Amino acid sequence: MRLKKGDLFILIVIVLALISYFGIKTIYKDIENKAVVIYVDGIEYDRIYLNSIKEEQLIHIDLKNEKFIDINVSNDGVYVSDVICPDRICVKTGFINKVGQSIVCLPNKVQIYIEGGMRADVDGVSY
Numbered sequence: 001m002r003l004k005k006g007d008l009f010i011l012i013v014i015v016l017a018l019i020s021y022f023g024i025k026t027i028y029k030d031i032e033n034k035a036v037v038i039y040v041d042g043i044e045y046d047r048i049y050l051n052s053i054k055e056e057q058l059i060h061i062d063l064k065n066e067k068f069i070d071i072n073v074s075n076d077g078v079y080v081s082d083v084i085c086p087d088r089i090c091v092k093t094g095f096i097n098k099v100g101q102s103i104v105c106l107p108n109k110v111q112i113y114i115e116g117g118m119r120a121d122v123d124g125v126s127y
């Protein structure tokens with residue numbers, strides 16, 4: 001049996017589809033493992049896995065002395081949208097979305113990190 005021109009074309013399409021499928025899967029895995037971790041006063045307050053977020057959510061945290069911090073978390077990353085804070089460096093830091101990046105609000109002792117799969121392995125989470 002000889003391959004016809006049409007058959008070869010279909011074969012190429014299938015191979016390309018497979019390549020792009022696994023390419024997307026690799027990229028997706030990176031998103032899958034990312035987690036936004038929020039520390040208040042050095043204690044872990046919340047941990048949100050980016051792939052579990054369906055739409056942007058606002059995390060409102062009441063702090064000591066009538067202060068608060070508003071953190072917006074979405075599939076893409078995280079930023080501080082509002083805060084009662086003297087220097088507002090946390091708001092000025094803006095949007096972060098890469099593993100290892102952080103937003104720190106020193107006056108309020110709030111730290112926001114983006115953690116990746118590496119950290120999950122350390123914690124003993126297996127996939």
Ligand SMILES: [Zn+2]
Binds near residue numbers: 085086087089107108
């Ligand atoms: Zn701040």
